[in-house]
Amino acid sequence: MGDALLREPSAVLVEDTVPRGRSPRRPATGRRRGGGTRPYVPYLFLLPGIALFGVFFAWPAVLAVETAFTNYSIVNPTRWVGLGNFTALWHDAEFHGAIVHSFIVMVGLLPFSVIIPIALATLVNRAVRGIQFFRALYFLPVVTSMVAVAVAWNYVFDDRGVLNWILERLHVTDGPIHFLLDQHWALASVIVVEGWKGVGTYMMIFLAGLQSISGDLHEAAQLDGAGAWQRFSRITLPLLRPYIAVAVTIELVNAMQVFTSVYVLTQGGPGGHTETAGYFVWSKAFQHFQLGYASASGIVIWVILVVLALVNYRITNRGEAQPW
Amino acid sequence: MVSTRVAVPGRRRVARRVGRYVLLAAVAVVFVWPFLFLLSTALKSATQDVFSFPPSLVPRPPVITWLRDAWTEIPFPRYLLNSVLYVLGGVPLFVLVSALTAYPLARMRFRGRTVMFFVFLSTMFVPTELMIIPRFLVVNQIGLTNNYAGVILPGVLSAFGIFLLRQSFAAVPHELAEAARLDGCGEWRVFWNVMLPVVRPSLAIAAIFGFIFVWNDFIWPLVVLSSDAKFPIALGVAYLSGISGTDARTLSAGTVISLIPVVVFFIILQRHVLEGAKGAVKG
Numbered sequence: 370m371g372d373a374l375l376r377e378p379s380a381v382l383v384e385d386t387v388p389r390g391r392s393p394r395r396p397a398t399g400r401r402r403g404g405g406t407r408p409y410v411p412y413l414f415l416l417p418g419i420a421l422f423g424v425f426f427a428w429p430a431v432l433a434v435e436t437a438f439t440n441y442s443i444v445n446p447t448r449w450v451g452l453g454n455f456t457a458l459w460h461d462a463e464f465h466g467a468i469v470h471s472f473i474v475m476v477g478l479l480p481f482s483v484i485i486p487i488a489l490a491t492l493v494n495r496a497v498r499g500i501q502f503f504r505a506l507y508f509l510p511v512v513t514s515m516v517a518v519a520v521a522w523n524y525v526f527d528d529r530g531v532l533n534w535i536l537e538r539l540h541v542t543d544g545p546i547h548f549l550l551d552q553h554w555a556l557a558s559v560i561v562v563e564g565w566k567g568v569g570t571y572m573m574i575f576l577a578g579l580q581s582i583s584g585d586l587h588e589a590a591q592l593d594g595a596g597a598w599q600r601f602s603r604i605t606l607p608l609l610r611p612y613i614a615v616a617v618t619i620e621l622v623n624a625m626q627v628f629t630s631v632y633v634l635t636q637g638g639p640g641g642h643t644e645t646a647g648y649f650v651w652s653k654a655f656q657h658f659q660l661g662y663a664s665a666s667g668i669v670i671w672v673i674l675v676v677l678a679l680v681n682y683r684i685t686n687r688g689e690a691q692p693w
Numbered sequence: 694m695v696s697t698r699v700a701v702p703g704r705r706r707v708a709r710r711v712g713r714y715v716l717l718a719a720v721a722v723v724f725v726w727p728f729l730f731l732l733s734t735a736l737k738s739a740t741q742d743v744f745s746f747p748p749s750l751v752p753r754p755p756v757i758t759w760l761r762d763a764w765t766e767i768p769f770p771r772y773l774l775n776s777v778l779y780v781l782g783g784v785p786l787f788v789l790v791s792a793l794t795a796y797p798l799a800r801m802r803f804r805g806r807t808v809m810f811f812v813f814l815s816t817m818f819v820p821t822e823l824m825i826i827p828r829f830l831v832v833n834q835i836g837l838t839n840n841y842a843g844v845i846l847p848g849v850l851s852a853f854g855i856f857l858l859r860q861s862f863a864a865v866p867h868e869l870a871e872a873a874r875l876d877g878c879g880e881w882r883v884f885w886n887v888m889l890p891v892v893r894p895s896l897a898i899a900a901i902f903g904f905i906f907v908w909n910d911f912i913w914p915l916v917v918l919s920s921d922a923k924f925p926i927a928l929g930v931a932y933l934s935g936i937s938g939t940d941a942r943t944l945s946a947g948t949v950i951s952l953i954p955v956v957v958f959f960i961i962l963q964r965h966v967l968e969g970a971k972g973a974v975k976g
Contacts, residue, residue, distance in 0.1 A: 410797075517930060622820060
């Protein structure tokens with residue numbers, strides 16, 4: 370199902386399965402008995418999947434492109450406008466703002482997708498009693514709905530919430546910070562909630578990475594006199610590299626589609642300061658009913674995302690043999 | 694959880710161990726505080742200040758009035774039932790379609806296999822939020838808006854399920870299928886009676902993630918449903934929080950109710966959920 374959470378582990382699969390798909394080493398049993406197997410059988414199995422793909426992916430993709438060149442809305446008669454929507458987007462300050470906000474979210478979520486989860490994975494990568502319990506606690510926000518999370522975090526962010534209380538106790542601030550209403554804080558607050566909710570997924574990715582590293586390596590390094598930090602930076606980090614690549618790819622896709630958190634925490638406010646790309650598309654389509662315009666913006670955002678994913682792929686896959 | 698055993702021989706080792714648990718617990722507070730505060734707010738009596746400073750976690754005395762209020766203020770039972778229907782309809786379909794699609798990709802050689810592989814893979818790189826408009830237009834054209842099927846069907850095909858099960862199918866020793874074929878089983882019987890039972894653990898993981906997704910899904914039902922009689926629970930909570938003047942306690946209570954099924958489910962099956970989140974990477 371198309372949700373971000375579910376997309377995450379599957380993105381990971383790609384790395385492992387793509388080469389295998391190209392050169393299947395396992396005997397594929399379907400056609401093994403010469404002419405004995407009817408050749409259409411595989412397609413019968415694939416039929417429901419192909420049908421669903423056609424109706425809910427291919428057809429919408431065609432419609433999206435088509436709609437993007439029209440002024441389709443609930444009120445107007447539909448008219449072909451050529452590149453009109455795209456030129457309008459080019460000059461639309463609100464759209465630029467949304468893209469910028471999405472980039473900020475993308476950068477802001479990076480620590481929550483790489484640094485913090487690696488630290489957490491290291492912390493829970495110990496065979497001590499009750500460790501499973503702690504892993505589960507750190508993962509809990511992943512399985513809960515963003516709506517519920519937003520209600521809970523409203524109390525954290527409240528003027529008289531725990532965050533302001535801590536800040537005042539530490540004498541960092543004098544009065545309360547209006548985290549969700551202050552234009553300097555609102556987007557950061559959204560990022561924190563998104564990051565906090567998703568960090569468990571990345572933790573599990575890196576835990577899998579850590580557990581794939583043989584203990585012998587660390588032992589050998591220890592015998593050679595390497596300290597804990599040296600072992601981490603010279604052995605663990607380089608070996609985690611493919612996992613970091615995966616985490617960053619997932620993060621890019623997720624950051625570009627941040628919507629629900631904005632919808633329930635700030636509605637894009639204050640003054641549009643938390644309007645993300647995903648929120649822009651939604652609000653143009655379902656608040657302003659400019660479906661043509663919204664489709665065009667969706668396509669632009671998708672192109673940006675694909676470019677970013679390719680750049681990320683080039684960077685992270687360059688020189689696999691290079692030192693970290 | 695903190696070990697309080699008395700340090701007699703390896704005092705430093707015990708101290709280190711205690712330190713580790715203190716650290717684990719401190720981090721845990723960051724992850725559970727918002728939920729605990731939510732729960733405590735839902736149980737606080739009308740006379741207790743919800744926004745006391747410093748914030749207090751202890752409801753004195755705990756009351757269940759708000760849980761009852763939330764239940765009646767909006768049609769909560771209806772929303773819960775809807776969510777259950779979405780799960781019962783969506784999850785089995787999701788698991789079945791994933792398995793049907795994954796099986797030939799993993800075990801059969803046929804023309805266009807690589808193409809098919811990339812077709813299903815591509816679904817992963819299309820953000821749901823960007824698909825909602827055209828998908829809404831499609832669902833509108835086939836007349837499934839404000840319809841249970843319209844909520845369920847678009848989520849049934851997912852790269853996650855397909856690739857999770859593809860890996861499991863690929864790992865089944867081929868002697869097993871071969872033996873069944875020698876016994877005269879057709880491809881369907883091989884799939885249904887031999888392969889599916891073998892990959893049952895993976896089917897369970899797929900089902901678990903399917904449940905979590907359907908239960909929490911927000912944007913698609915928001916777009917496709919026009920009548921609140923068909924709202925899932927997540928939309929119900931958002932609706933409750935949108936009613937101006939909803940008491941913080943009632944809102945918390947409603948949110949807590951919406952969380953109970955998924956949290957209980959997670960507590961029971963957490964081992965599988967975590968393995969699923971990790972297992973996909975390990976392959």
